Amino acid sequence: MTTFRLAYVPGATPAKWVRTWGERQPAVPLELVPVAAADATDLVRSRGADAALLRSPIDRDGLHAIPLYTETSVVVVPKDHLIAAADEVSTADFADDVVLRPLDDTLEWPSPPGRAALERPETTAEAIELAAAGVGVLVVPQSLARLHHRRDLTYRTVTDAPQSSVALSWLEDETTDLMETFIGIVRGRTVNSTRGRQAPVEKKRPERKPPAAAKKPAPRRTGGGAPKRGKPRRKS
Numbered sequence: 001m002t003t004f005r006l007a008y009v010p011g012a013t014p015a016k017w018v019r020t021w022g023e024r025q026p027a028v029p030l031e032l033v034p035v036a037a038a039d040a041t042d043l044v045r046s047r048g049a050d051a052a053l054l055r056s057p058i059d060r061d062g063l064h065a066i067p068l069y070t071e072t073s074v075v076v077v078p079k080d081h082l083i084a085a086a087d088e089v090s091t092a093d094f095a096d097d098v099v100l101r102p103l104d105d106t107l108e109w110p111s112p113p114g115r116a117a118l119e120r121p122e123t124t125a126e127a128i129e130l131a132a133a134g135v136g137v138l139v140v141p142q143s144l145a146r147l148h149h150r151r152d153l154t155y156r157t158v159t160d161a162p163q164s165s166v167a168l169s170w171l172e173d174e175t176t177d178l179m180e181t182f183i184g185i186v187r188g189r190t191v192n193s194t195r196g197r198q199a200p201v202e203k204k205r206p207e208r209k210p211p212a213a214a215k216k217p218a219p220r221r222t223g224g225g226a227p228k229r230g231k232p233r234r235k236s
Helices: 015-024 037-045 124-132 142-147 177-186
Strands: 004-008 030-034 051-055 063-071 073-078 098-100 137-141 153-158 164-171
Touching: 004 037, 004 177, 015 030, 015 177, 037 051, 037 063, 037 164, 063 177, 073 124, 073 142, 098 124, 124 137, 124 153, 137 142, 142 153, 164 177
Parallel strands: 004 030, 004 051, 098 137
Antiparallel strands: 051 164, 063 164, 073 137, 073 153
């Protein structure tokens, strides 16, 4: 049986697209494949998945990529941290804190804020544990903060932090009909759309009927019999 395999990185939420796929392609199961952010592009290149939802930056070598949405970046802190009292903050508000940067970090910092930790955690999950222990703070896309939610941690929007975008990626030379179907789903196309454009409908012109032959008006008759003649005029 044909199956469409969709890989997705932590924090990506493909559920709504999976439901739409089930409505439009009931005969083709969609299989979800969780993958670490660092391994997503290699999985697609090795054909371990037909497509992947992954985060920028993306190594585009041999791959297509369609940006889908951009996430807000937040700083994760213990609930008793001073930052927890604010609605949103800037990087200057935690310039004196140790800022944890895991090796799977997807945020591209021109100059990392705060003080660097002695060692970089392997994963975001490890960095969350260190933040809960009070070792430092962590800046991540909001979906990852929600994914690793803990009762002893909270997060606040960082107004000047780089943002991470989520994209759909697949092999350049394998844009199959099923791939086109999934592209249409994530782009919000209707089931009747053709590559995102509604096919033009040719209007049928009404058929013209030939004009009816003109009828000659019937002569008016003022009475029965032959028409009357006038009296001859007298000669003078």
